[in-house]
Amino acid sequence: MATETRTTQGAPPPGGVSFSLSDPTFRAIVYQILVVGAVVLVGWFLISNTLDNLARRSIATGYHFLEREAAFGIGESLIDYSPKDTYGRAFLVGVLNTLKVSIIGVILATIIGTIIGVARLSSNWLIAKLASTYVEIIRNIPPLLQLFFWYALVSDGLPPVRQALNPIPGVFLSQRGLRVPVPAPDPVWANMGIALLVAIVAAWGVSRWARARQARTGQPFPAGWTGLGLIVGLPILTWLAGGAPLAMDVPKLTGFNFTGGGAISPEFFAILTGLTLYTAAFIAEVVRSGIKAVNWGQTEAARALGLPSSPTLRLVILPQALRVIVPPLTSQYLNLTKNSSLALAIGYPDLVSIANTTLNQTGQAIEGVTMIMGTYLVISLSISIFMNWYNKRIALVER
Amino acid sequence: MSQAMSQGTKPKHTLSGEEIIRCTGVNKWYGEFHVLKNVNLSVQKGERIVVCGPSGSGKSTMIRCLNRLEEHQKGTIVIDGIELTNNLKNIELVRREVGMVFQHFNLFPHLTVLENCTLAPIWVRKMPKAEAEERAMSYLKRVRIAEQAKKYPGQLSGGQQQRVAIARSLCMSPKVMLFDEPTSALDPEMVKEVLDVMIGLAEDGMTMLCVTHEMGFAKSVADRVIFMDRGEIVEQDTPDAFFSNPKSERTRLFLSQILNH
Numbered sequence: 001m002a003t004e005t006r007t008t009q010g011a012p013p014p015g016g017v018s019f020s021l022s023d024p025t026f027r028a029i030v031y032q033i034l035v036v037g038a039v040v041l042v043g044w045f046l047i048s049n050t051l052d053n054l055a056r057r058s059i060a061t062g063y064h065f066l067e068r069e070a071a072f073g074i075g076e077s078l079i080d081y082s083p084k085d086t087y088g089r090a091f092l093v094g095v096l097n098t099l100k101v102s103i104i105g106v107i108l109a110t111i112i113g114t115i116i117g118v119a120r121l122s123s124n125w126l127i128a129k130l131a132s133t134y135v136e137i138i139r140n141i142p143p144l145l146q147l148f149f150w151y152a153l154v155s156d157g158l159p160p161v162r163q164a165l166n167p168i169p170g171v172f173l174s175q176r177g178l179r180v181p182v183p184a185p186d187p188v189w190a191n192m193g194i195a196l197l198v199a200i201v202a203a204w205g206v207s208r209w210a211r212a213r214q215a216r217t218g219q220p221f222p223a224g225w226t227g228l229g230l231i232v233g234l235p236i237l238t239w240l241a242g243g244a245p246l247a248m249d250v251p252k253l254t255g256f257n258f259t260g261g262g263a264i265s266p267e268f269f270a271i272l273t274g275l276t277l278y279t280a281a282f283i284a285e286v287v288r289s290g291i292k293a294v295n296w297g298q299t300e301a302a303r304a305l306g307l308p309s310s311p312t313l314r315l316v317i318l319p320q321a322l323r324v325i326v327p328p329l330t331s332q333y334l335n336l337t338k339n340s341s342l343a344l345a346i347g348y349p350d351l352v353s354i355a356n357t358t359l360n361q362t363g364q365a366i367e368g369v370t371m372i373m374g375t376y377l378v379i380s381l382s383i384s385i386f387m388n389w390y391n392k393r394i395a396l397v398e399r
Numbered sequence: 400m401s402q403a404m405s406q407g408t409k410p411k412h413t414l415s416g417e418e419i420i421r422c423t424g425v426n427k428w429y430g431e432f433h434v435l436k437n438v439n440l441s442v443q444k445g446e447r448i449v450v451c452g453p454s455g456s457g458k459s460t461m462i463r464c465l466n467r468l469e470e471h472q473k474g475t476i477v478i479d480g481i482e483l484t485n486n487l488k489n490i491e492l493v494r495r496e497v498g499m500v501f502q503h504f505n506l507f508p509h510l511t512v513l514e515n516c517t518l519a520p521i522w523v524r525k526m527p528k529a530e531a532e533e534r535a536m537s538y539l540k541r542v543r544i545a546e547q548a549k550k551y552p553g554q555l556s557g558g559q560q561q562r563v564a565i566a567r568s569l570c571m572s573p574k575v576m577l578f579d580e581p582t583s584a585l586d587p588e589m590v591k592e593v594l595d596v597m598i599g600l601a602e603d604g605m606t607m608l609c610v611t612h613e614m615g616f617a618k619s620v621a622d623r624v625i626f627m628d629r630g631e632i633v634e635q636d637t638p639d640a641f642f643s644n645p646k647s648e649r650t651r652l653f654l655s656q657i658l659n660h
Contacts, residue, residue, distance in 0.1 A: 301507070
């Protein structure tokens with residue numbers, strides 16, 4: 001019967017394709033051929049044009065420049081680096097700096113965002129209004145301006161090095177950032193790291209054992225507190241066993257700057273604070289909507305069964321709220337990571353900033369830009385894959 | 400529609416005379432609105448009570464006060480010897496013994512049918528998992544839905560979900576069951592399967608308070624029908640007397656509205 005009505009409009013007999021633009025199948029094929037053709041044409045033009053220009057300016061292509069000496073300094077680095085190192089190593093420093101600010105930023109933004117999001121739902125008028133004021137102000141100002149604000153706050157608002165603020169003995173706050181004492185090198189610190197790892201594994205084991213025991217006997221076991229005790233206690237015991245070394249590496253003013261101790265540069269402070277607070281405003285909204293999305297009836301049903309409030313939150317509300325929260329949260333993590341390229345504007349040596357210096361010095365613009373794009377793509381896709389995996393794991397089963 | 404059900408085969412049973420619920424002078428306001436006015440109610444063990452009345456009469460609010468999903472502001476409510484006050488420990492103790500079935504089921508959508516039923520026994524009664532599951536399966540069998548135990552609520556029909564909700568409450572072995580319009584959100588063809596389960600429960604001697612408009616159910620299983628209007632208990636009587644010879648004008652008006660349409 002369906003074919004009857006279709007043939008009146010010039011549609012094909014079943015199974016065939018008519019060469020008429022009023023047939024959706026044929027039309028779809030034509031459009032797809034046109035689009036693919038256009039993409040190939042534009043791509044061919046771009047590539048041939050680029051090769052042409054490169055040849056005319058006699059710029060050699062390829063990534064061999066990465067093995068040459070970089071000959072520029074980098075303000076801060078997680079690995080050993082000197083201007084004598086290669087461009088490749090400089091790029092690696094940039095990637096690590098980007099990862100450092102992204103990872104710490106994502107963790108802090110999640111914590112602050114969750115607190116603000118919950119605060120916006122508070123029945124306390126003042127707390128709710130403060131939280132919504134925060135969200136409305138922060139998310140409506142471009143992130144670049146916020147970075148400038150935080151950077152200016154440190155570089156113009158704080159005194160020069162010689163008059164550094166010294167709020168706590170050993171802690172110095174100046175235009176050059178924050179300097180704090182750190183424990184002097186001692187073998188015990190490495191052992192404490194090992195103890196911490198052991199404690200984490202043990203805590204995981206205890207929680208598994210506790211779950212199995214509860215399934216068997218019904219008796220719950222305070223696995224959370226035991227785990228916390230292990231993670232805090234075991235490293236402290238190791239420290240005591242290692243003779244409890246108290247020697248600190250205190251920063252000292254020598255010449256024009258401090259030496260020794262741990263440092264947080266104004267650039268890192270500005271980029272981390274700016275990105276964290278900016279993204280936290282969006283995460284707050286994500287968290288708020290996630291919690292609101294869980295029907296009040298769920299809380300009532302849990303209460304009616306006699307569940308106390310903490311298991312209600314952990315076993316009933318959060319698992320449902322997370323489903324609403326995770327997909328937009330992924331976008332916010334990706335945004336924070338990509339926004340870290342704004343570091344260029346305040347001189348934090350992230351991967352864009354270092355790749356920029358590299359391509360200025362070497363002229364290898366295409367290679368530099370492809371490396372930046374490739375790195376962001378890898379980082380972003382990794383976050384996406386992880387979050388999608390997590391989302392799938394907790395997804396609701398519907399009919 | 401439920402008139403066709405086991406009418407006239409009302410199970411005979413004698414009440415123990417032991418009181419399990421006592422409300423004395425209970426009052427509640429929503430802002431300016433006086434939703435419960437001086438409600439006095441005494442329920443014996445094993446008694447089956449149907450609460451009816453026009454919408455907005457406070458009948459849901461009243462039974463929701465009995466497990467403190469709503470707070471009353473004046474008067475006392477004593478359940479199984481425990482008075483409901485702000486004491487959270489007492490509230491939790493009462494809630495363990497008082498099961499509740501909601502109009503919109505409120506099953507936990509992220510847990511399977513079986514997990515819905517074992518959650519509270521495991522976390523509140525501290526029951527071993529195997530025992531909780533065994534018990535859950537026996538109640539799921541009783542509401543005739545055991546074969547769906549591994550499914551999620553979203554995969555079930557409304558009637559099936561409501562039966563799971565009843566099983567979930569029963570798994571806590573409550574002393575009292577509260578039903579807040581359990582069939583109002585169901586498609587007509589599913590009402591019977593839920594009412595049948597409730598009738599089965601009543602026959603087994605469960606103490607039940609049921610807010611419902613199913614007058615057939617009231618006639619066939621209730622020991623007492625309570626009529627509420629504008630926050631007051633206007634009339635309470637055995638179903639026979641209530642339906643054939645209502646004393647108050649308001650009751651008569653309500654009955655004429657729901658029975659002759």
